[in-house]
Amino acid sequence: MESQIHKIHQQLVNKDITCVALVSEKLNALKANTHNTVNSTLDDLALNLAAKVDSKITNGETIGLLEGIPFGIKDVYMLQGTTTTASSDLLKNYKSAYTATAIQKLLDAGAIPVVKENCDSFGHGSSSENTIFGAVKNAINPELVGGGSSGGSAVNVAKDYTVFSIGGDTGGSVRQPAGYNHVYGLKPTYGRISRYGLMAYASSTDCVGPIAKSVEDIRIILNVMSGKDVKDQTTYASAEINADSISDTSEIKSVGYFKNFIESDAIDPKIKADFLSTIEKIKAKGIEVKELDFFQSDILVSTYYTLAMAETASNLSRLDGSNYGNRIEDKNLKESYAVTRSENFSEETKRRIVGGNQVLSQGFSDEIYLKSLALRDAISENFEEDFKDVDIILSPVTPSTPPEIGNSLKDPHAMYLSDAYTVGFSLGQLPTLTVPQGTETGLQITAAKTNDELVLKFANFLKDTI
Amino acid sequence: MSKIMTVDILSSIKGAQPSEAVNKLFDVIKNAQPTNNNSFNNNRNHCLSINDLREDEVIESSTTEKQIIIENFPKEKKGYLVVSKIIEE
Numbered sequence: 001m002e003s004q005i006h007k008i009h010q011q012l013v014n015k016d017i018t019c020v021a022l023v024s025e026k027l028n029a030l031k032a033n034t035h036n037t038v039n040s041t042l043d044d045l046a047l048n049l050a051a052k053v054d055s056k057i058t059n060g061e062t063i064g065l066l067e068g069i070p071f072g073i074k075d076v077y078m079l080q081g082t083t084t085t086a087s088s089d090l091l092k093n094y095k096s097a098y099t100a101t102a103i104q105k106l107l108d109a110g111a112i113p114v115v116k117e118n119c120d121s122f123g124h125g126s127s128s129e130n131t132i133f134g135a136v137k138n139a140i141n142p143e144l145v146g147g148g149s150s151g152g153s154a155v156n157v158a159k160d161y162t163v164f165s166i167g168g169d170t171g172g173s174v175r176q177p178a179g180y181n182h183v184y185g186l187k188p189t190y191g192r193i194s195r196y197g198l199m200a201y202a203s204s205t206d207c208v209g210p211i212a213k214s215v216e217d218i219r220i221i222l223n224v225m226s227g228k229d230v231k232d233q234t235t236y237a238s239a240e241i242n243a244d245s246i247s248d249t250s251e252i253k254s255v256g257y258f259k260n261f262i263e264s265d266a267i268d269p270k271i272k273a274d275f276l277s278t279i280e281k282i283k284a285k286g287i288e289v290k291e292l293d294f295f296q297s298d299i300l301v302s303t304y305y306t307l308a309m310a311e312t313a314s315n316l317s318r319l320d321g322s323n324y325g326n327r328i329e330d331k332n333l334k335e336s337y338a339v340t341r342s343e344n345f346s347e348e349t350k351r352r353i354v355g356g357n358q359v360l361s362q363g364f365s366d367e368i369y370l371k372s373l374a375l376r377d378a379i380s381e382n383f384e385e386d387f388k389d390v391d392i393i394l395s396p397v398t399p400s401t402p403p404e405i406g407n408s409l410k411d412p413h414a415m416y417l418s419d420a421y422t423v424g425f426s427l428g429q430l431p432t433l434t435v436p437q438g439t440e441t442g443l444q445i446t447a448a449k450t451n452d453e454l455v456l457k458f459a460n461f462l463k464d465t466i
Numbered sequence: 467m468s469k470i471m472t473v474d475i476l477s478s479i480k481g482a483q484p485s486e487a488v489n490k491l492f493d494v495i496k497n498a499q500p501t502n503n504n505s506f507n508n509n510r511n512h513c514l515s516i517n518d519l520r521e522d523e524v525i526e527s528s529t530t531e532k533q534i535i536i537e538n539f540p541k542e543k544k545g546y547l548v549v550s551k552i553i554e555e
Contacts, residue, residue, distance in 0.1 A: 080530065080531070080534070081530070081534065094538060095534050095537060095538055096534070097527075097530075097531045097534040097535050097538070098531055230519075230520040233514045233518075233519070234514065298494045299494060299498055301491065301494075302491040302492070302494035302495050302498070303495065303498075305488070305491050306491060306492065306495055309488070313477065317478075320478065321540060322540075322549060322550070323535075323538070323539060323540075324535075324538035324539065324540065325538075325540065326540070327540035327541065327550075329541075329550060330550075331551075332550060332551050332552065333549070333550040333551065333552045334478075336550040337478045338474075338478045338479065338480050339480065341477070341478050341479050342479050342480040342481070342482075345479070350477070350479050350482060351485050351487070351488060352488075353477045353479065353482075354473050354474075354477050354479065354482045354483070354484060354485065354488070355484070355485065355488035355491075355492075357473050357476040357477045358473055358484055358488070358492070359492065361471065361473070361476060364492075367495075367496060368492050368495050368496065371495055371496075371498065372495055375495070375498060411487075412485070412487040412488075413486075413487035413490050413491075416487070416491065
């Protein structure tokens with residue numbers, strides 16, 4: 001079974017490498033890298049933790065599977081004492097006062113955080129160009145974008161600068177960069193992992209998501225981070241997913257795909273052809289494949305962005321420079337708020353806040369916001385019906401290959417539409433995994449709510465099938 | 467209170483204007499035909515159980531946490547945290 005975590009764990013236990021040497025190697029690679037993946041490295045913290053792991057090994061003590069494994073954190077997670085910038089001017093000097101639950105669980109398991117990773121500011125983007133730290137460059141072709149918003153995290157994993165990274169996925173922000181950089185990226189069922197300590201973008205779809213190089217590593221990290229948390233009332237208790245249970249793929253009998261995604265004019269012909277060829281390979285394994293009807297891409301994208309903008313306008317209203325952040329003083333409190341926000345938010349963030357306040361304002365809310373909520377319900381209902389017929393829904397991750405750096409921010413509407421295949425699953429709060437197979441930007445595997453195990457199972461099946 | 471709140475005031479962003487890219491998204495919603503258009507009949511509200519809340523007790527923050535919160539405050543003068551002047555309108 002392929003697993004970077006198991007491999008490094010064994011090397012540490014066998015004393016082939018020391019943890020300090022391993023962590024130093026990652027820190028050096030991160031600092032020397034030219035892909036703009038790093039907002040800050042965590043040298044002192046990481047090296048201290050590594051020394052403790054080494055002394056345990058030297059003393060003959062048993063170490064846990066994640067102990068000493070270096071990982072990256074998208075710069076929207078709180079980690080006490082480290083700067084958490086959200087790649088923004090407003091929070092460029094903001095220090096986390098506490099640690100996010102998901103990150104704390106990894107720390108408790110002994111994993112070592114080495115870097116806070118570049119991303120689109122507050123998660124607002126699909127290319128990791130909306131950042132004060134410079135556009136993230138794609139791991140395979142640095143002329144192209146790294147994807148977003150968790151671009152730095154996906155590139156770090158692809159380049160082996162981190163063993164795994166923790167991204168955040170609101171409308172595709174883990175799955176799309178994973179696809180663009182040929183690694184695995186999971187958006188678990190909404191509520192499986194606590195959002196406490198993840199800077200809120202759109203609270204009703206925000207998910208903590210692991211990025212790694214193997215299905216097994218995704219399983220290990222998912223198990224550690226999952227679980228109910230009193231600090232996030234939307235979390236639920238979930239059972240651990242066993243390695244054995246996801247290697248038996250016999251229970252998957254039927255797979256569906258959305259006909260309109262594939263028949264769309266917007267899809268790249270090569271992605272379309274590769275996707276259909278994958279479908280044929282699945283059929284050849286005796287699995288029934290069904291074509292499904294779904295909402296048009298423009299409806300999905302518009303519903304998602306309407307709700308996400310409304311939620312982000314509300315969530316970011318607290319960023320006014322009064323208690324923290326880069327305050328700019330003016331003649332009175334209101335002016336100080338306005339100048340602080342005008343000068344410190346990026347154009348894309350401002351666009352989304354303004355859009356959100358538009359839909360929430362009197363006269364607009366019935367026509368747009370409430371209608372979007374109704375559409376979201378219809379989308380969820382559609383999924384519920386689909387999963388009565390099929391076990392898995394398979395989809396491309398993106399309609400196109402990654403754009404060149406510099407193009408996405410010029411045409412925001414085109415950038416929003418590029419999320420057409422990821423946002424629907426976010427609105428449905430479903431578990432969806434990007435696998436680096438099948439098309440140039442990978443495939444998305446989706447199952448019914450809370451059935452994250454089946455997603456990993458099917459990923460194992462695909463690994464052996466295509 | 468008949469004052470109209472424009473998006474720049476609502477957003478606390480100077481000179482903010484609705485954008486064309488975002489308005490295109492809203493136009494799609496205006497023209498959409500949801501199968502269930504009755505928002506009051508919404509059966510998928512993201513409701514949470516109120517029987518499953520944590521104990522209502524004060525949990526003291528750690529000294530480190532308090533220290534960082536103070537450190538993050540933008541302006542300090544003679545040991546006091548300085549806020550902007552508030553003028554009543």
